[in-house]
Amino acid sequence: MFSRTTVVLLFLVLQCSSLVCSDSSDLSFKVINPPYLGCEREVKEGDSVHVHFRGELRDGTEFENTYAADSAYNFIVGSRKVPVGMSQGVMGMCPGEIRELSVPPHLGFGEKGKDTIPGGSWLLYEVELLQVSDQGIDLFDELDVDQNEELTLEELKKYFSIPEVSKAFGMDFVSQDEEGTGFLTQTLMNLGDTNSDDVIVRDEFYALADLQKFQSMESAETELEFREDL
Ligand SMILES: [Ca+2]
Numbered sequence: 001m002f003s004r005t006t007v008v009l010l011f012l013v014l015q016c017s018s019l020v021c022s023d024s025s026d027l028s029f030k031v032i033n034p035p036y037l038g039c040e041r042e043v044k045e046g047d048s049v050h051v052h053f054r055g056e057l058r059d060g061t062e063f064e065n066t067y068a069a070d071s072a073y074n075f076i077v078g079s080r081k082v083p084v085g086m087s088q089g090v091m092g093m094c095p096g097e098i099r100e101l102s103v104p105p106h107l108g109f110g111e112k113g114k115d116t117i118p119g120g121s122w123l124l125y126e127v128e129l130l131q132v133s134d135q136g137i138d139l140f141d142e143l144d145v146d147q148n149e150e151l152t153l154e155e156l157k158k159y160f161s162i163p164e165v166s167k168a169f170g171m172d173f174v175s176q177d178e179e180g181t182g183f184l185t186q187t188l189m190n191l192g193d194t195n196s197d198d199v200i201v202r203d204e205f206y207a208l209a210d211l212q213k214f215q216s217m218e219s220a221e222t223e224l225e226f227r228e229d230l
């Protein structure tokens with residue numbers, strides 16, 4: 001007769017192919033629409049991608065729809081801006097391709113959930129890749145050193161030393177002294193901290209839009225005023 005241990009081992013062997021067990025809680029996806037003809041560029045880690053997507057819970061509740069908002073979404077693959085499952089799910093995609101992703105909770109919003117998404121939820125996405133471009137960095141991830149999803153003034157200071165940012169501002173900007181950088185950091189905080197709680201959260205940061213918007217800061221710096229309580 002088989003011992004209990006043997007039965008358990010046999011069960012595991014049946015569940016696993018080769019050395020890797022197929023975990024039913026892994027991410028899975030299927031291609032709904034193949035890529036445009038002649039895909040020359042597949043998405044890889046660190047790429048900047050432009051997507052449209054719909055996100056639903058398993059009970060059919062829609063929690064996000066960029067088509068409805070007519071506002072395509074941009075993120076760096078691997079950035080903490082999106083759940084791990086979203087980054088994993090777009091890897092290897094080509095422009096024009098549409099995939100359906102089934103993301104388990106641990107690759108989604110975990111046991112805590114987020115906003116209207118309850119903890120422990122599976123996330124079902126339909127993602128359409130519009131564009132992929134070369135590597136970028138997610139500035140929020142770069143600045144949020146302690147990864148608490150809030151940027152303090154201290155963390156924000158590093159903003160102007162990030163090469164991509166200094167480049168956008170030009171060499172004159174890089175040569176700003178400490179006092180000047182401090183002033184600009186505070187200006188950035190004032191612009192981004194829309195609820196005035198002295199930290200910038202991810203949504204506030206992205207709402208500051210792209211670097212182009214900041215390029216006018218240097219010339220506008222004399223026109224901007226500090227908040228009254230400073
Ligand atoms: Ca932080």
Ligand SMILES: [Ca+2]
Nearest residue numbers: 193197199200
């Ligand atoms: Ca804030």
